[in-house]
Amino acid sequence: MTDAPDYKSTVFLPVTDFPMKAGLAQKEPAIAAKWEAMDLYGKLREKRAGRERFILHDGPPYANGDIHMGHAMNKVLKDIIVRSQSLLGKDAPYVPGWDCHGLPIEWKIEEEYRKKKLNKDEVPAAEFRAQCRAYADKWVGVQKDQFKRLGVMGDWADPYLTMKFDAEATIVGELLKFAESGQLYRGAKPVMWSPVEKTALAEAEVEYEDVTSTQIDVAFEIVEAPNAPELVGAHAVIWTTTPWTIPVNQAIAFGEDIEYVLVPSKTDGRQYLVAKDSALILSFVSRLTGKNFARWADAMALAGEDERVGDWLACFADNSFAKEQRVFKGTDLAGAIARHPMHALGGFFAKPRPLLPADHVTTDAGTGLVHMAPDHGEEDFIACKKLGIDPVFAVNDAGFYRDDWDWLPGQGSVINTKFNGAEGPICTDLRAVGALLSASDFRHSYPHSWRSKARIIYRCTPQWFIPMDKPQEDGVADVDGGVMPTPVVSGNGPTLREIAVDAIEHTRWVPERSTNRIRSMVEGRPDWVISRQRAWGVPIALYVHRKSGQYLVDPAVNARIIDAFKGAGADAWFGADHQALLGPDYDFNDYEVVNDILDVWFDSGSTHSFVVEGRYGEGTRADLYIEGSDQHRGWFQSSLLESCGTRGQAPYKAVLTHGFALDGTGKKMSKSLGNVVDPLKIMSESGADILRVWVASTDYFDDVRIGKEVLAGSSDAYRKLRNTFRYMLGALSDYDEETEAVSYAEMPELERYMLHRLAQLDAELRAVVDKAAKSENWLEFSRYTRAIFDFANSDLSAFFFDIRKDCLYCDAKSDPKRRAYRTLLDTLFHALVRYVAPIIPFTAEEVWQSRFPNEEESVHFLEWPEVDRHWINSHLNDKWGELRSQREQVNEAIEPFRREKIIRSSLEADVTMGELLPSDGVDFAEVAIVARVTMGVGDGIVVKPSDWHKCGRCWRKLPEVTEEGTLCDRCDEVLKA
Known part of the structure; x- marks a missing residue:
């Protein structure tokens, strides 16, 4: 018996050099180098010239340090969107940019100084600014290479930097637009202040963490009470969690609709004025003893052991005091005067402390009486201003009391917990004069600087503001809290807040629920504090008249300022010949030069002017902004306010908000926890396309997880898709369209069914990328990616390819069914390689060049595949x-x-x-x-x-x-x- 013949050589097996093992970490850098050598981005601009334009404006990251997973997620998502719009045939430029000014960079230079035991203030300002510029420039270069390694395609040869001279000139020009239209004032208001960084902070620069503070109850003796003489000699009790503000107290606030009572104490013979609220009194007794009483019975049990508690509870149990004593209405307290516990020090502390009405007083916490320090609270500032009580600026920029202050001069820092503690100097002094009734721990949320992580304070300092609620009308602006009148433009237009809220309603927010977040923030935000007391930034280039207090508004002077900035950047202001800038019509001796710098959020909020309008024409708006959800109070909002204030509309047509990258267990990444997932390491080990598959597959509208298991899933999905392309490349290795292609009518039913499925897929993908589709799933690339992977795995590999492999391997090359199959494979190949190009650009290029090698061409020049809608067939479906x-x-x-x-x-x-x-x-x-x-x-x-x-x-x-x-x-x- 002879052996059976071996027919293996007669079977038409797929032939391809395309490897199953991807080796992305090694291949991707070479592909990126090829793109750069051929100027892929520039050639694509040429090919799309004259087409409908789609502008995704890049939000600027800070140029300080290697990129992290948040950067990678954000940039990859932007790149996927830009590439998908280009695939649709649009001219979709992408200009990457960096925020180069402000504390993030200045803080790093100061850290280097501290390591060398140098004092920043002893270094010439110009030298310090030059070091900041060099530091930013270094990290721009590092991050640029890292973003390019991610496969992000953009104008890397000419990115935008807020520290470029043209950019700085435009930023100051935007500021001067606000000045010329009267939307600017200088006022002494309490603002969020970092004693560590010695500057005002914006809301976007603040994060909240739980802390333990010392809560105290302090007694202020009432010395006058014209409407209720029996209050004289009694003590008004206030509660606060910031003992350091007691040395800056100037008044006590009451609620006009609150009822108050006098509570006698057998221990010290005093009478204490508090709100008539038994629950509140129970809370006070809890603070008095340091115990948390939820029930009267628990407190009464302690009454026999603690004489103070017995006194208070004897008065308040069953409200028996109300039968014997008068209940005072809040209005009865009007005109009353108290004296500061430290009045014996004289000077500031000997001045009377009026009791005044305020809307913010409640009985939810405290005693129903609020101590007022207009230097350190916005509500305090407003209420005191009505009575002509001005700030005293007792706390300096480092958080210490002034050296000439009568109580605790030169001491602090006020954010020091020991300084504010029960045994600290403030409580010790109050206890010594019999004014401290209780001191205990209190756990609550407190604002911190997100850079230094240190506690911040509210501190009244002269700052520059953009008002949110000042209408545009004739005359002189009278902004509440302002200390300087400013000119305004004619007309009765809406306020900046009203313009911004209206703009929000005319912007597409993705996901839609994010609309509520940005609206609530704009509706409730205070005036915009745009000044900072730092060195590295764009100066507030204004001249203030020494006598009138008005800042100079002269278009000719402003034009000279802007020209000077174009030539030398912000340094042109700090070393300027100010008389030359003022010109012959003004005497420099009559003017004060403003040397504060702009809030860095004003810088980034102005980028639309020198990037979008600067490159694509005045009046051009970005089609899309994309950043993390924290930017509702950051870049989204500062850009909105800047544009609405200067142009009357939002700078964007749509805004996409994504969540944050967490570790594999859902925890926030932290170096201290050791759970940081480094995108640079992932790229060096697995390749950027794996990371991009992860980004595209996540439901990024919410926070997303990344870890070994998650990345393993991305790698597996990529491997299956790569295998699909490998099969098609092999099956089409010798395909000749001219001799083999068949028409739709000549195709077997299975092939026509697969064209139906391709048309369905195409429609689903278009709904994600094409804004014209009006889809609720616009820009939801997890749906896009999942649809492609499901089609490749389920429809093709597990079904269609499985059925037709016999036809491919064994039918004659001229067989009509085999020709139909290969015709369809060619159609599928051209569609799929385009669909995946935005997601896995390196692999798509490798696939395309494997079939159509050409050093001057690229898969990324291609446009969306042509899919005949007539392929849809419900009967075949x-x-x-x-x-x-x-x-x-x-x-x-x-x-x-x-x-x-x-x-x-x-x-x-x-x-x-x-x-x-x-x-x-x-x-x-x-x-x-x-x-x-x-x-x-x-x-x-x-x-x-x-x-x-x-x-x-x-x-x-x-x-x-x-x-x-x-x-x-x-x-x-x-x-x-």
Whole structure:
């Protein structure tokens, strides 16, 4: 008996050099280098010139340090969107940028000084600014290379930097627009202040953390009470969690609608004025003893042990005091005067402390009486201003009391917990004069600087503000809290707040729920504090008249200022010949030069003016802004306010908000926790495309997780997709469209069904990327990516390719069915390689060049595939949907026979089914990849090994094969040909 012939060489197996092992970490840098050498971005601009433009304006990261996962997630998402818009045929430029001014960089230079034991204030300002510029420039270069390694395509040769001279000139020009329109004032208001960084902070620069403070109750003796003489000699009790503000107290506030009572104390013989609220009194007793009483019974049990508690509870139990004593209305306290506990020090502390009405007083916490320090609270400032009580600026920029202050001169820092503690100097002094009634720990949320992580304070300092609620009208602005009148423009326009809220309603917010977040923030925000007391930034280039207090508004002077900035940047102001800038019409001796710098959020909020408008024309707005959810109070808002104040509209048409990257367990990444996932490490080990698959697959509208398991899932999904392309490349290795392509009408039904599925996929993907589709899923790339992967895995690899591999391998090359299959493979290839290009740009380029090698071309020059909507066929959808369902049932029935090794392949199975769909010419045995299918009795599926013999070439078991290993009729014909 001779051996059976080996027909392996006669089978048309796929042939390709495209490797299954990706090796992305090694290949991607070479591909990126090729893109840079061929100027991919520049050539793409040329190819899309004149097309509809789509502008995604890049929010500027700070140029300080290596990129982290948040950077990677943000930049990859932007790149995916820009590439997808380019794929649609649009001109989609991307200009990356950096925020180069402000504390993040200045703080780093100061850290270097501290390490060398140098004092920043002893270094010439110009030298310090030059070091900041050099530091920013260094990290711009580092981050640029890291972003390029991610596969981000953009104008890397000419990015925007807020420290470029043209940018600084434009930023100061935007400021002067506010000045010329009267939307600027200088006022002494309490602002959030960092004693560590010695500057005012914006809300976006603040984060809140739980802290333990010392809460105290302090008694102020009432010395006058014209409406209630019996209050004279009594003590008003206030509660505060900031003991350091007691040395700056100037008044006590009451609520006009609150009822108050005098509580006698047997211990010290005093009477204490507090709000008539038993729950409040119980809270006071809790603070008095340092115990938390939730019930009167618990407090009463202690009354016998603590004489103070007994005194208070004897008065308040069952409200028996109310029967014997007068209840005072809040209005009865009007005109009353108290004296500061430290009045014996004289000077500031000897001045009377008026009791005044204020809307913010409640009985929710405290005693119903609020001590007022206008230097350190916005509500205090407003209430005291009505009575002509001005700030005293007792606390300096480092958080210490002034050296000439009468109490605790030169001491602090006021954010020091020991200084404010129960045994600290403030409490000790108050206790010594009998004014401290209680001191205990209090856990609460408190603002911190997000850079230094130190506590901040509210501190009244002269600052520059953009008002939120000043209408544009004739005359002189009278902004509440302002100390300097400023000119305004004519008209009765809306306020900046009203313009901004209206702009929010006319902007598309993705996801839609983020609209409420930005609206509530704008509706409730205070005036914008735009000044900072630092060195590295764009100066507030204004001249203030020494006598009138008005800042100079002269377009000619402003034009000279802007020109000077264009030539030398912000340094032009600090070293300027100010008389030359003022010109012949003004005497420099009459003016004060403002040397504060601008809030860095004003810098970044102005980027639309020198990037979007500067590059694409005045009046141009960005189609899209994309940043993390924290930017509702940051860049989204500062850009909105800046543009609304100067242009009357938002600088963007749509805004996408994404969440934050967390570790694999859902925790915030932290170096101290050791759970940081480094994108640079991922790229060096697995490749950028794996990281990009993760970004595109996440539901990034919420916080997302990344860790080993998550990345393993991304790698597996990528591997399957890569295998799909490898199969297609092999199957199409010798495909000739001119000689092989067939028309839609010539295609078998299965191919036409697959074109139907491709058209469905195309519509689903377009709904994500095309704004014109009006889809709720716009920019939801997790849906886009999932649809592609599901199509490649389920429709192609597990179904279509599986069925047609026999046709590809064994049919004659000229066979119409094989030609139809390869025609469809070509269509699928051109569609899929385009669809995935925005997600995995390196792999898409590798795939494309494997089939169409050309050093001057790129897959990223291609446009969205042409998909005929007539391919949609509901009849085929229903019919093949049922056939696929039956195919799955057959596979499930065969699986036990495979496990038991009764059959090795489904091709060896005979299947009997109780019910078959009308096949309409479809060979279900071919669809199910079995030997034969017959009708039986009942509803089940019966499987048995086929008794037919196997063809030696195609391995199918067929009736015409007379003995094992001989050829079937089809294979015999192919070999004869």
